[in-house]
Amino acid sequence: MAKKWIVAISFLTLLSWAVFSGASGTQDPKALIGTASKAIGAENLKTIEYSGSGSDYVIGQAGSPSLPWPRFIEKSYTRVVDLEAPASRMQRVRTQGENPPRGGGVQPVIGERPDTQVIAAGSPQAADLQEELVTALPYSFLRSAAAANDVAVKSQSMNGKKYTVLSFTGPNKAMVRGFLNSENMLERVETKIDNNVLGDIPAETTFMDYKDFGGVKFPTHIVQKQGGYPVLDLTVTDVKPNVPANITSQAKGGPAAGGGPQAAPSEKLGDGAYLILGGYAALALDFKDYIVIVEGGQNDQRSEAVMAEAKRLIPNKRIQYVINTHHHFDHSGGLRAYVAEGATVVTQQINKPYYEKIWANPHTIAPDKLAQSPKKPKFETVADKKVMTDGNQVIELYHLQDFAHNDGMLIAYLPKLKILVEADGFNPPPNQPLTQKPSTISPYTASLEGNVERLKLDVERIIPIHYPAGDRKVMNAELLTAVGKGS
Numbered sequence: 001m002a003k004k005w006i007v008a009i010s011f012l013t014l015l016s017w018a019v020f021s022g023a024s025g026t027q028d029p030k031a032l033i034g035t036a037s038k039a040i041g042a043e044n045l046k047t048i049e050y051s052g053s054g055s056d057y058v059i060g061q062a063g064s065p066s067l068p069w070p071r072f073i074e075k076s077y078t079r080v081v082d083l084e085a086p087a088s089r090m091q092r093v094r095t096q097g098e099n100p101p102r103g104g105g106v107q108p109v110i111g112e113r114p115d116t117q118v119i120a121a122g123s124p125q126a127a128d129l130q131e132e133l134v135t136a137l138p139y140s141f142l143r144s145a146a147a148a149n150d151v152a153v154k155s156q157s158m159n160g161k162k163y164t165v166l167s168f169t170g171p172n173k174a175m176v177r178g179f180l181n182s183e184n185m186l187e188r189v190e191t192k193i194d195n196n197v198l199g200d201i202p203a204e205t206t207f208m209d210y211k212d213f214g215g216v217k218f219p220t221h222i223v224q225k226q227g228g229y230p231v232l233d234l235t236v237t238d239v240k241p242n243v244p245a246n247i248t249s250q251a252k253g254g255p256a257a258g259g260g261p262q263a264a265p266s267e268k269l270g271d272g273a274y275l276i277l278g279g280y281a282a283l284a285l286d287f288k289d290y291i292v293i294v295e296g297g298q299n300d301q302r303s304e305a306v307m308a309e310a311k312r313l314i315p316n317k318r319i320q321y322v323i324n325t326h327h328h329f330d331h332s333g334g335l336r337a338y339v340a341e342g343a344t345v346v347t348q349q350i351n352k353p354y355y356e357k358i359w360a361n362p363h364t365i366a367p368d369k370l371a372q373s374p375k376k377p378k379f380e381t382v383a384d385k386k387v388m389t390d391g392n393q394v395i396e397l398y399h400l401q402d403f404a405h406n407d408g409m410l411i412a413y414l415p416k417l418k419i420l421v422e423a424d425g426f427n428p429p430p431n432q433p434l435t436q437k438p439s440t441i442s443p444y445t446a447s448l449e450g451n452v453e454r455l456k457l458d459v460e461r462i463i464p465i466h467y468p469a470g471d472r473k474v475m476n477a478e479l480l481t482a483v484g485k486g487s
């Protein structure tokens with residue numbers, strides 16, 4: 001059956017190639033890149049700054065597994081790209097795009113939130129930038145094409161329009177295809193990128209409505225999609241070619257770019273219960289015959305570090321269960337490593353069909369542990385409540401009601417220690433406890449507190465998965481203060 005398809009597909013590919021290459025004649029790839037560069041004024045372009053407004057959408061942060069990536073409004077957006085370095089600085093002001101707020105990161109955007117992202121040449125993120133730029137701008141696409149040694153040209157029709165397609169192997173080893181229109185202007189780029197949760201996913205950008213800005217033709221409407229849903233929809237109003245870029249690293253930088261083994265220090269919470277720090281917080285619980293981990297964390301690396309520390313603290317036992325708070329990719333990116341370990345994933349029931357579907361995707365661009373040794377995932381699901389116990393150790397899992405951040409959110413409660421483990425409901429400040437009611441109360445925090453009250457949980461200490469820097473203790477009184485119920 002599979003063979004039949006391959007034969008049929010190959011035949012169709014040959015047929016379309018024969019038809020279209022016959023119609024347009026063969027073009028020299030290098031000459032075509034030159035023509036396409038000239039068409040948009042890219043030949044002497046070293047830097048470009050563009051500004052506008054629109055929407056961005058955060059991949060992996062949907063309010064439920066079945067929804068598109070949640071939207072934020074880019075009230076203002078300016079990005080300068082040094083095409084030669086390469087380097088990039090993006091400055092924007094964002095507001096919440098979903099009403100009521102849904103998904104989209106640790107807390108809803110309240111009011112206007114400025115955001116700056118800098119990637120300097122030679123920084124740890126420079127390789128990611130190189131990869132991103134292939135689909136981000138027509139000029140960087142053409143530069144990548146010019147640098148590739150396997151560029152090919154063919155003609156192809158799409159939606160009734162004829163294009164000349166430039167294809168080559170991109171920096172991540174996936175095929176990149178750029179669609180040039182009859183004026184040799186780049187209208188669309190397609191490739192595949194790695195996402196540690198979704199695997200190989202399509203990434204595509206459409207460049208529309210080119211206008212002239214000082215001799216450079218710039219697309220004034222850019223739409224980027226990843227994994228089938230939009231991640232950026234930008235209307236460009238101003239463009240400055242060859243401005244001095246001066247892109248240098250931010251002093252504090254963003255989240256760690258990974259790489260190298262991570263430290264995973266731990267703290268004993270009580271009898272057979274450990275808190276593992278050094279990344280997103282995780283708990284290791286010593287059950288009679290096995291280990292239970294609460295929260296898989298961001299990625300394979302974090303999972304490896306947590307599993308190693310758990311096995312050190314609780315020797316000679318296997319990791320039988322990993323409890324997953326919710327499907328957001330920063331909380332589910334490490335689950336595949338637990339599946340590879342043979343652990344059963346405990347998650348809210350809406351997540352099971354989603355994980356089963358996406359974990360079957362190929363991971364060829366950046367094969368992870370599970371891709372290297374595939375295993376069928378095992379699940380135990382939670383509807384509203386589940387108690388896990390060996391007669392001594394007890395974990396209670398609850399599904400949060402009316403929690404807009406995520407529909408399938410679980411909290412874990414350790415009744416003996418009066419400890420609550422929660423993700424994205426309450427992210428207290430890193431340095432010192434909240435002592436005053438904040439000027440705006442997060443709806444996520446209010447919902448978490450309301451659920452704790454509804455469930456009549458006797459909480460003393462809270463372990464936020466996004467553990468505050470400095471690893472300070474967070475007590476329940478702080479949650480009450482955060483929702484204006486403090487004494």
Ligand SMILES: [Zn+2]
Pocket residue numbers: 105106326328331405406423424
């Ligand atoms: Zn989340």
